Amino acid sequence: MTHNGLRYQVATKWQDSFRRFNQREPGISGLIAFSQAWDTATEFLKPRNINEPLPPRQYTQAVRVALDVIHKSKRLPTLIETFLSQVESLFYLIQQEVDQYMIEYTSDLDVGIISRMVYRIHEWMKQWTPATELGTAFQSVYINFFQTHLFSILPGGFSSAFKDLIASTLAPEEEGEALKQDHQIWFTFDALGLNDRFESLIASVGYEHIERHVLESCTGQWGEPMLTPTRDWMTAKIVPWMLHVYGRNATSTEEARAMLAGVGSRFDFHMAKTLCDLRTSEIFDIIIDFPDSMGALQDLKECLQRVDQRAALVQSLRQAHRKRLLHPGADTKLILSQYVATIKCLRIVDPPGVLLFKVADPIRRYLRDRPDTIRSIVANLVGDDDSGDALVDESEPPRPLQAADIEDYSDPNWEPEPIDAGPDFRANKPSDIISTLVSIYDSKDFFVKELQILLAQRLLAAGDDQSDKVEKERRNIEILKIRFGEAALQVCEVMLKDMTDSKRIDQHIQSQKASVIHPAIISKHFWPALESSEILMPGQLKELQDQYTAEFTKFKPDKRLRWLTHLGTVDVELELEDRVVEALVSPLEAAVIELFSEQSEWTLDDIAKRVGLSQTNILSKAVDTWLDLGVLASAGEGVYRVLEVSVSKGAEAKDHVHRPTTVEMEMPPVASVQQQQAEQMRVYWKFIEGMLTNLGALSLDRIQTMLKFAPGYDRTITQLAGFMEAARREDLVTVRDGMWKLNK
Known part of the structure; x- marks a missing residue:
């Protein structure tokens, strides 16, 4: 039963196929006609070797009838498969030519060879393309088949060669590349897939061309914005090229614009990214060159809105700071200047301040650890910075120090924080430069104390004719009151008042008994601690001091005058046998030369005993001053004598008067903030020593908590840790597992 059924099915299908091929003709005449049509169609479609001279292929009536017969017989797919098999069998001819062209290109590296190869492959493709009368489906199958086999025979080096060919279509005209105007080749590329x-x-290729132009034309060009000129260049050079690549089939301007919209946006994005990467790599030097680099900052701002490169900018700038700025070889003034320039530049690039917050944190931490940061900032505030680079714009009016911003959610213009802002961003965003610099430290008290020290140095160094300088300092203090508040600068007001009172007291004493001494009389408790000295003034210098003290006591019987003999200057006139020497020297130098009025020869040890100074190195510098002026001469090891007659000029130097020689004076030695803090911490050492003696080993937190009960203690735990570490280096204490104890 099974075999009979199968035989019946096969017979039925055979009869159906026979009737289809026979076209219901009598006998096998229809089958013979199909066979003839098949031969005609296959012969017409058979691919030819274009290297052989053959007559052109013509779509005749016989071919049309044959194809119609095959179509009615439903054998057209088989005909297509047969045709494609014939194409595949002749594809070795194309491969041979491709290999030959690639060998020539490898030898000459001429992109024209690749161009000729492309056109040659296209000739093969056109020669084998079925007639249009066969329908688009037939041609579509053939094109896909041809392209697939073409890609399979292309050698590995074709991609590089093809890229060179594409690059030649973008080459500048002056380079004379072979295909700079060959637009037809793009249609050939399209036909071959x-x-x-x-x-x-x-x-x-387009991206690399844009990158080369951006690097060549924009590198180091910071004065003017380069983004708009670069886009104009792209419109003139890249867009026409893009039109051939992506919009060659457009029939109107609007259609071409629509076709280029997406790809044009990608090319513009790449251009912006390239320029952004360039400006990111140059950002440190751009900041140094500010404000002459305003154009580059505007480019960077616009590019960051187009390209998400904010993290790369922060990383690049922080890395540049670590390498070129935040190291011991950089001067504090330079770091501050660069920090201020960074603030100004990043506020232009990113007005909300997120980038500045992330970049500034390492700079602020580094400056906080530098001992002279406060002094540099304060010196710039009061106009004592002679570097020529002011941290504050003089045209900017002084404003009070600004506290951290407080969120006002009822503000209709309130905006949420940027998505890349950190958790502490809003709390650290003062708007003006001075507030930003002061916010490096936790309290403005450091700056106020440094202001007092700097003011004391400047007032004490003012000299006899000090009215103008004192008034200048008074104006500075009035300006600083706006920033720090009047209460913070009350001590400075007392210091200025002391200078005014000192001049008034000196005028009164001079009216009672004229003296060549004009001291600056200050209040001990309102001035920063001055370094003490044990210098004893000999001879007439001592007499002048005693006379002035007596007159002062008569005028101010409730006050006591204590001389700081190491401060100030002395204008001396020395009468020698052949000359007169005038010089402006320090009190110690005046004391040294005064001793030689008693005897003409002194040893260094004897001089040290008379002036009460144990530091022989300081005393040697004072003696060297008179050696340089030719007043003293060495008479042996540590022995000096007066030169009454100049050795160099001899008799000709008689009655000759030397012009005054001004010896550069150092600023009065006022103790710095760090020195004052260290001195105060030594007072608290007694408390710490008592704790560790009575309670044993203690943690730093426990010591800090107990010290808060000490009168006047206001140090942070970080400052306490620094002091304890210094005590450990002096072997006063030891630490183990965070527990401090006395070193027995």
């Missing part, structure tokens, strides 16, 4: 196959490679 190369545009779709190598789409990313073609785009990379």
Whole structure:
């Protein structure tokens, strides 16, 4: 039963196929006609070797009838398969030519060879393309088949060669590349499927061309914005090229614009990214060159809105700061200047301040650890910075120090924080430069104390004719009151008042008994601690001091005058046998030369005993001053004598008067903030020593908590840790597992 059924099915199908091929003709005449039509169609479609001279192929009536017969017989798919098999069998001819062209290109590296190869492959493709009368479906199958086999025979080096060919279409005209105006080749690429196959490679050629132009034209050009000129260049050079690549089939301007919209946006994005990467790599030097680099900052601001490179900018700038700025070889003034320039530049690039917050944190921490940061900032505030680079714009009016911003959610213009802002961003965003610099430290008290020290030095160094300088300092203090408040600068007001009172007291004493001494009389408790000295003034210098003290006591019987003999200057006139020497020297130098009025020869040890100074190195510098002026001469090891007659000029130097020689004076030695803090911490050492003696080993937190009960203690735990570490280096204490104890 099974075999009979199968035989019946086979017989039925055979009869159906026979009737279809026979076209219901009598006998086998229809089958013979189909066979003839098949031969005619296959002969017409058979691919030819274009290297052989053959007559052109013609679509005749016989071919049309044959194809119609095959179509009615439903054998057209078989005909297509047969045709494609014939094409495949002759594809070795194309491969041979491709290999030959690639060998020539490898030898000459001439992109014209690749161009000729492409056109040659296209000739093969056109020669084998079925007639249009066969329908688009037939041609579509053939094109896909041809392209697939073409990609399979292309050698590995074709991608690089094809990229060079594409690059030649973008080459400047002056370079004389072979295909700079050959637009037809793009249609050939499209016909062979190369545009779709190598789409990313073609785009990379455009990207690289843009990158070269940006690097060549924009590197180091910071004065003017370069983004708009670069876009104009792209419109003139890149867009026409893009039109051939991506919009060659457009029939109107609007259609071309629509076709280029997406790809044009990608090219513009790449241009912005390239310029952004360039400006990111140059950002440190751009900041140094500010404000002459305003154009580059505007470019960077616009590019960051187009390209998400904010994290790369922060990383690049922080890395540049670590390498070029935040190291011991950089001067504090330079770091501050660069920090201020960074603030100004990043506020232009990113007005909300997120980038500045992330970049500034390492600079602020580094400056906080530098001992002279406060002094540099304060010196700039009061106009004592002679570097020529002011941290504060003089045209900017002084404003009070600004506290951290407080969120006002009822403000209709309130905006949420940027998405890349950190948790502490809003609390650290003062708007003006001075507030930003002061916010480096936790309290403004450090700056106020440094202001007092600097003011004391400047007032004490003012000299006899000090009215103008004192008034200048008074104006500075009035300006600083606006920033720090009047209460914070009350001590400075007392210091200025002391200078005014000192002049008034000196005028009164001079009216009672004229003296060549004009001291600056200050209040001990309102001035910063001055370094003490044990210098004893000999001879007439001592007499002048005693006379002035007596007159002062008569005028101020409730006050006591204590001389700081190491401060100030003395204008001396020395009468020698052949000359007169005038010089402005320090009190110690005046005391040294005064001793030689008693005897003409002194040893260094004897001089030290008379002036009460144990530091022989300081005393040697004072003696060297008179050696340099030719007043003293060495008479042996540590022995000096007066030169009454100049050795160099002899008798000719008689009655000759030397012009005054001004010896550069150092600023009065006022103890710095750090020195004052260290001295105060030594007072608290007694408390710490008592704790560790009575309670044993203690943690730093426990010591800090107990010290808060000490009168006047206001140090942070970080400052306490620094002091304890210094005590450990002096072997006063030891630490183990965070527990401090006395070193027995």
